[in-house]
Amino acid sequence: MRIVVYGLTVTSSWGNGHATTYRSLLKALTRRGHQIVFVEKDVEWYRSNRDLPRPAFCTVELYDDWAAEExxxxxxxxDADAVIVGSxxxxxxxxxxxxxxxxxCPVLFYDIDTPITLNRLRENGGTEYLDGRQIPAYSAYLSFTSGPALQEIEQRFGARRAVAFFCSVDPEIYHPTAIQAEFQCALSYLGTYAGDRQGKLMELLNHAAGMLPAERFVVAGPQYPDTLSWNANVERIIHLPPPDHPAFYSSSRFTLNLTRSDMVAAGYSPSVRLFEASACGAAILSDSWPGLTEFLTPGEEVLLPANGEEVARMVTGISEEERTRMGARARERVLAAHTSEHRAIEFERIVSECA
Structure with missing residues (x-):
């Protein structure tokens, strides 16, 4: 197939999870013989932070002004066989x-932000990237979120077909690596600043760091305000390029997964970071949200601490053998269902059913 994608960005992973999500999916589709064109607006903050300006798996078309270049x-x-418009x-x-x-050809909407989209549809009838009146015109609505959200997208907003289409992980990139001293720590967190999850980060990581002053903690990601008060043993990495993610996860004794409030409320919204950390065999501590058990089993493949005190006990009290075993189980679970190859095959099936 010839597939054209109109998406946020594939060239820059700075401050977003869309780029790695698209890279994983499009690379797998190309490997399966499809031709991909990716259309991206040339905005300054991505232009200044392009870590993949010329992907081998797709042709990138940059533009400045839609009205002038439509x-x-x-x-x-x-002449495309399928078109994707992304959130x-x-x-x-x-x-x-x-x-x-x-x-x-089929035109599909790919929502990598379904809970946020649904809240705005309920409140305002649309978002800056989706007019609710357009939803019935899409051949299918591919949703980052499953569960009750799919029924609402169809019954309340008129989608012809709402399909769960989770993020995925590229196992050629995300796998266990040797420990690197620059990332070695008791607990790590990788994510862009978000006000609605910062309280959880301060409780589960920063509070635990205060209880364990001899241990090293690392928070990687951009846009954190300078006014935040981190404990002295919490180190910051402003931007961690995707090629460093596997070593980052592999060098952490544990890594933390946190979910934004809209995603928690909707449930059934696994982040791409959750799959990537699992594929690297990381031992994951996570907040709890509805539907999590469909992806990882608490107590066996992921741990769910309620507060910083529990985090401190887990980080210091779980044996290396059990920690390694938990990471291996999570890796096995994710690689069995959530690789980019799985998602590419699902996409082919969805398009064939729309045609």
Missing amino acids: TRLVRLSL YFHDAIAASQALFAQVR
């Missing part, structure tokens, strides 16, 4: 209207 950008899809694509509403009018 004819060229839509023409890319006229947070900068001109998604205008692009979708043009695509509905001019292309004949």
Whole structure:
């Protein structure tokens, strides 16, 4: 197939989870013989932080102004076999209207932010990247979230078909590696700053760090305010490029997974970081949310501490043998169902059913 994707970014992983999600899926689709074009707005904050400017698995088409370049950008899809419009694509509403009018292949909406989208649809009837009135026009609505959200997307907002389409992990990149001293620590966290999960990060990591002053803790990710008060043994990494993620996870005794409030409320929303850490054999501590057990089994493949005191006990009290065994079980579970190859096959099936 020839597949055209209109998405937030594939060239820069700075401050977003979309890039690694797209890279994993598109690489697998290319490996299976498909041709991919990725359309991305050329914005300054990604232009200044491009860690994959020329992907080997797709052709990137950058643009500056949709209104001025619409004819060229839509023409890319006229001979496509499938088109994806992704959440947070900068001109998604205008692009979708043009695509509905001019292309004949399935046009699918890929929501990598379903809980946020649904909240805004309920409150305002749409978002900056999706007009609720457009939903019935998409051939399918691919949702980052499963569970009750799928029924709501169909019954309340009129989607022809809402399908769970989780993030995925590329096992060629994400796998256990040798420990690197620069990342070695008792507990790590990788994620962009978000105000609605910062309280959990301060409780579960920073509080635990205060109880264990001889241990090293690491928080990697951009946009954290300078006003935050970290304990002295918490180190910050402003941006960690994706090639360093496997070593980061493999060098942490434990790693922390935290979920944004909208995702917790919706449930059934596993982050790409959860799959990536699992694929690296990391021992994961996580907050709890509905549907988590469909992806990892608490007590066997993931641990769910309620507070910093429990984190401190887990970090210091669990044997190396059990920690390693828990990470191996999580890796086995994720590789059995959530690799990029699994998701590419699912995408092929969805498109064939839409055609």
